[in-house]
Amino acid sequence: MSTETAGPGPIVRPYGDTTGDGMVQVSFTLPLPHDKRAEGAALQLAAKMGMSPALLVHAKAMGPHFTFFVVYGSVTHLVDVREVEVVEREFPLLGSAEVNQAIRSHLGRKLVVVGACIGTDAHTVGIDAILNIKGFAGEKGLEYYREMKVVNLGAQVLVPELVETAREVGADAVLVSQVVTQKDAHIHNTTTMSAAFREAFPAGEVPLLVVGGPRFEEGSAKALGVDRVFGRGTTPGEVASFLVHELVAPRTVPDPRGEER
Amino acid sequence: MSSRRPALLDLDPAVVRKARSLARRAGKPVVDLARAHTTVSVERATLRLAGLSGADHEGTPWVNHLVDAVRGEVGLEHGVTTPVWDALRRGEAPDLLTLAQKASSGGVVFRLPEGRDLTGSRKAARSAVAKGVRAVDAQRRARERMVATVGDAPRTPWVYLIVATGDIHEDIPQAQAAAREGADVIAVIRSTGQSLLDFVPEGATREGYAGTYATQENFRLMRAALDESSRELGRYVRLTNYASGLCMPEIATLAGLERLDMMLNDSMYGILFRDINPIRTFVDQRFSRQVHARAGIIINTGEDNYLTTADAVEAAHTVTVSQLLNEYFAKEAGLEDWQLGLGHAFEINPDLPDSFRMELAHALLARQLFPKAPLKWMPPTKHMTGDVFRGYLLDGFFNLVGAMTGQGILLVGMMTEAVVTPWLSDRDLALQNVRYVMDAAGGLTEDFHPPRDGFIQTRARQVLSEAVDLLETIVSDTTAKGTTYPQPLLAAITDGTFGAMKRPPTKGKGLDGVVVKADGYDNPATALLEEGATR
Numbered sequence: 093m094s095t096e097t098a099g100p101g102p103i104v105r106p107y108g109d110t111t112g113d114g115m116v117q118v119s120f121t122l123p124l125p126h127d128k129r130a131e132g133a134a135l136q137l138a139a140k141m142g143m144s145p146a147l148l149v150h151a152k153a154m155g156p157h158f159t160f161f162v163v164y165g166s167v168t169h170l171v172d173v174r175e176v177e178v179v180e181r182e183f184p185l186l187g188s189a190e191v192n193q194a195i196r197s198h199l200g201r202k203l204v205v206v207g208a209c210i211g212t213d214a215h216t217v218g219i220d221a222i223l224n225i226k227g228f229a230g231e232k233g234l235e236y237y238r239e240m241k242v243v244n245l246g247a248q249v250l251v252p253e254l255v256e257t258a259r260e261v262g263a264d265a266v267l268v269s270q271v272v273t274q275k276d277a278h279i280h281n282t283t284t285m286s287a288a289f290r291e292a293f294p295a296g297e298v299p300l301l302v303v304g305g306p307r308f309e310e311g312s313a314k315a316l317g318v319d320r321v322f323g324r325g326t327t328p329g330e331v332a333s334f335l336v337h338e339l340v341a342p343r344t345v346p347d348p349r350g351e352e353r
Numbered sequence: 354m355s356s357r358r359p360a361l362l363d364l365d366p367a368v369v370r371k372a373r374s375l376a377r378r379a380g381k382p383v384v385d386l387a388r389a390h391t392t393v394s395v396e397r398a399t400l401r402l403a404g405l406s407g408a409d410h411e412g413t414p415w416v417n418h419l420v421d422a423v424r425g426e427v428g429l430e431h432g433v434t435t436p437v438w439d440a441l442r443r444g445e446a447p448d449l450l451t452l453a454q455k456a457s458s459g460g461v462v463f464r465l466p467e468g469r470d471l472t473g474s475r476k477a478a479r480s481a482v483a484k485g486v487r488a489v490d491a492q493r494r495a496r497e498r499m500v501a502t503v504g505d506a507p508r509t510p511w512v513y514l515i516v517a518t519g520d521i522h523e524d525i526p527q528a529q530a531a532a533r534e535g536a537d538v539i540a541v542i543r544s545t546g547q548s549l550l551d552f553v554p555e556g557a558t559r560e561g562y563a564g565t566y567a568t569q570e571n572f573r574l575m576r577a578a579l580d581e582s583s584r585e586l587g588r589y590v591r592l593t594n595y596a597s598g599l600c601m602p603e604i605a606t607l608a609g610l611e612r613l614d615m616m617l618n619d620s621m622y623g624i625l626f627r628d629i630n631p632i633r634t635f636v637d638q639r640f641s642r643q644v645h646a647r648a649g650i651i652i653n654t655g656e657d658n659y660l661t662t663a664d665a666v667e668a669a670h671t672v673t674v675s676q677l678l679n680e681y682f683a684k685e686a687g688l689e690d691w692q693l694g695l696g697h698a699f700e701i702n703p704d705l706p707d708s709f710r711m712e713l714a715h716a717l718l719a720r721q722l723f724p725k726a727p728l729k730w731m732p733p734t735k736h737m738t739g740d741v742f743r744g745y746l747l748d749g750f751f752n753l754v755g756a757m758t759g760q761g762i763l764l765v766g767m768m769t770e771a772v773v774t775p776w777l778s779d780r781d782l783a784l785q786n787v788r789y790v791m792d793a794a795g796g797l798t799e800d801f802h803p804p805r806d807g808f809i810q811t812r813a814r815q816v817l818s819e820a821v822d823l824l825e826t827i828v829s830d831t832t833a834k835g836t837t838y839p840q841p842l843l844a845a846i847t848d849g850t851f852g853a854m855k856r857p858p859t860k861g862k863g864l865d866g867v868v869v870k871a872d873g874y875d876n877p878a879t880a881l882l883e884e885g886a887t888r
Contacts, residue, residue, distance in 0.1 A: 119778065121776065121777055154777060154778065154781045155533065155534070158777055160781060160782075217661065247549075247627070272545050272562055272563050275562070306771070
């Protein structure tokens with residue numbers, strides 16, 4: 093019987109129907125024909141995952157060589173909430189009017205954004221959700237912002253082409269979307285892109301590099317050589333607010349790239 | 354294909370007739386435009402029918418070399434075949450392959466023959482291309498024979514499963530396993546980016562991103578493996594690939610030669626979602642559909658894609674409009690009703706009240722408008738959130754609509770959509786879902802008659818009337834009158850009417866491969882396909 097009535101943690105366990113019961117549920121496939129041995133193997137795996145006791149609730153043959161399992165059990169692990177690191181949003185969320193206002197009064201010209209899907213990735217759904225007027229999740233895309241100039245290069249853009257366009261239009265920020273993750277293509281493409289920008293622009297004049305996609309790890313921006321990573325469910329408003337936070341609001345020295353471009 | 358009569362919607366036949374006649378009015382000027390042009394890919398496909406295959410050591414196909422060489426010397430305005438067979442008759446090379454190899458290093462002089470040389474070259478070209486057309490005919494007969502001997506899929510909808518590893522030798526065991534698990538149709542997803550390649554890769558391939566390259570050899574290997582599975586299972590397992598992108602006509606041709614059974618082949622997908630030039634697309638599409646018609650291939654259209662960028666309720670009528678246009682273009686190219694796997698999808702936001710009833714209304718509308726077409730029913734993707742449990746339920750409801758409305762082809766939804774490429778267990782669970790719903794509720798087509806003027810009938814009529822309105826707006830758009838491209842449908846595509854994408858006819862990829870036909874243009878493939886001739 094638990095006597096705790098205060099808020100959760102700092103030490104917590106999974107919750108099934110009783111505080112502290114530690115119950116979890118997993119499903120997996122083993123490359124074994126379905127028999128007693130396979131079921132034993134599934135329980136062994138569950139034990140090694142820290143489930144004790146583990147309850148094999150479902151096992152089903154999938155063809156002659158594979159078996160699918162569902163296992164319930166109590167995990168022995170404890171979670172210390174104090175050790176969890178969270179990337180909190182480091183910028184305030186602004187409405188579109190505030191974004192336009194901030195750009196008008198602090199930048200004094202349009203904020204230039206170039207977007208693309210690079211490499212072989214043809215999935216423009218992410219970049220389009222952020223850039224197209226149509227937008228995403230009920231928010232209009234960046235094209236809708238009066239004080240932004242948006243150049244959407246679309247799918248399968250080559251990195252040199254992206255760098256060239258960014259230079260031509262004087263991009264303040266470059267947004268790259270990566271959906272395909274096979275063989276870590278998203279990581280590879282992103283590092284190639286950031287390296288190319290850092291080589292093509294003098295230090296301090298590299299446009300703000302932003303990547304987005306459903307499979308980027310939070311907090312991996314530094315390792316990828318970019319300024320910010322956005323994950324699944326990011327809305328255009330968040331991206332716009334970030335751009336303002338980074339490029340507009342904190343600028344105390346004049347833009348080295350000149351006033352009007 | 355569907356033997357069950359679906360419930361009636363009580364649509365006004367006059368409105369349905371009007372919708373079709375407006376689709377024809379919108380489509381006809383585009384067909385005329387397509388007939389007035391050829392493309393590098395159409396010409397390459399013609400050479401493939403004449404038996405030219407293979408590539409140089411860098412992987413550039415010989416058909417590309419030969420078309421480029423002819424284009425460089427005499428242009429493609431008269432078609433590639435006349436100058437090519439003229440060169441062969443003049444003894445520039447002993448055969449087509451050697452000619453292409455010589456031409457690739459600039460070693461052949463091409464000319465436009467006249468008089469007797471012209472008739473002779475045309476005749477020789479026709480006889481060479483006719484061999485390829487007869488090979489396509491033979492594959493169609495082989496399919497019919499095999500379906501008759503081993504048996505067909507036991508019921509509709511056909512269960513359609515996707516395989517995509519990037520490696521054809523991995524795809525094969527996966528496809529055979531999927532067939533054993535109950536798939537009636539196997540689709541091999543193409544490698545990301547193939548649609549924008551202006552050549553067809555050669556040989557068996559083991560490297561692809563999120564899919565496997567469509568090549569003639571990969572087609573052959575997979576069809577052979579599925580023939581084996583068909584015999585083992587006692588039902589013909591169909592194979593699907595993608596005739597889309599810049600090489601649409603060539604891929605259609607290879608599909609005909611290697612006995613693929615269904616091909617994704619939308620009239621506007623490449624324009625809207627791959628930014629391929631509209632003229633290029635319509636020209637390539639017409640040729641590829643003529644090949645599909647001849648090869649007995651069922652086409653699948655891509656209306657589901659509109660709903661991934663636009664709202665499935667607001668834009669429901671754009672799906673209907675696109676289906677009507679796809680039907681018009683398909684029939685004009687010679688496809689029959691049974692070959693029209695017109696697409697539609699279960700993509701309404703499940704949080705909306707009555708979302709399931711609207712899905713039913715939309716699916717019934719498609720069923721009712723195209724009673725003899727197989728129809729391809731596509732699972733939810735946009736509202737699959739990663740909550741696999743909810744996703745499994747949503748797929749169940751998707752299957753239920755499929756069962757209740759007599760769909761012909763059902764693409765199996767995966768609960769891990771948008772999470773991972775399907776695992777073995779995902780596919781197994783998904784097929785259990787389909788089987789349960791079909792066995793439990795497949796017979797509902799008999800009982801289910803939406804009440805007169807009830808929610809479903811009213812909604813279906815509303816979507817149809819919005820579709821008619823949109824078609825009317827499209828055909829009466831005269832803003833492009835007097836310009837190079839006065840076709841109202843092209844103006845509509847320019848304005849972003851479909852999928853919210855704006856695609857003008859003067860832009861997009863592959864435009865440089867479009868050529869205006871001269872008066873003396875000749876293409877024996879088109880002639881054979883349009884005449885239904887074999888020699």
